Amino acid sequence: MSLINSSGFMEIAIIAHDGKKADLIEFLIKNEAVLHNEKIRLIGTGTTGGKAEAAGFKTQRMLSGPLGGDAQIAGRVAEGITKMVFFFKDPLSSHPHEADINMLIRVCDVHNVPLATNEATAQLLLDAIAQQL
């Protein structure tokens, strides 16, 4: 399983529900030494991506999650462009686009793409890839 896509980058998707956005930004800042590596490309759902950009992380923004951003990222996972997903889900809230959320998770499993749905898992994944950069 290669984590580098055909463009030569490790594209990581960053997504967070509203209740987890602050945690994700804090996670990015804590790991900025790895995330600013020239081989890493960040993409994100609309609002999450905007907050990451505001925190100093160059991020290609997709549509907002509820407007189809999760589906766009699922497409990139299916096409082998996005190689890892950090999705800080809020398990205590319901979401109108639950079908998109579940579809993204399913597509990651179909294509064997590493998916972290919480910070502990995201940290383990990032620590692992730091060795490969």
Ligand SMILES: O=C(CO)COP(=O)(O)O
């Ligand atoms: O709802 C989301 C993921 O399901 C996140 O979308 P935003 O980053 O646009 O808020």
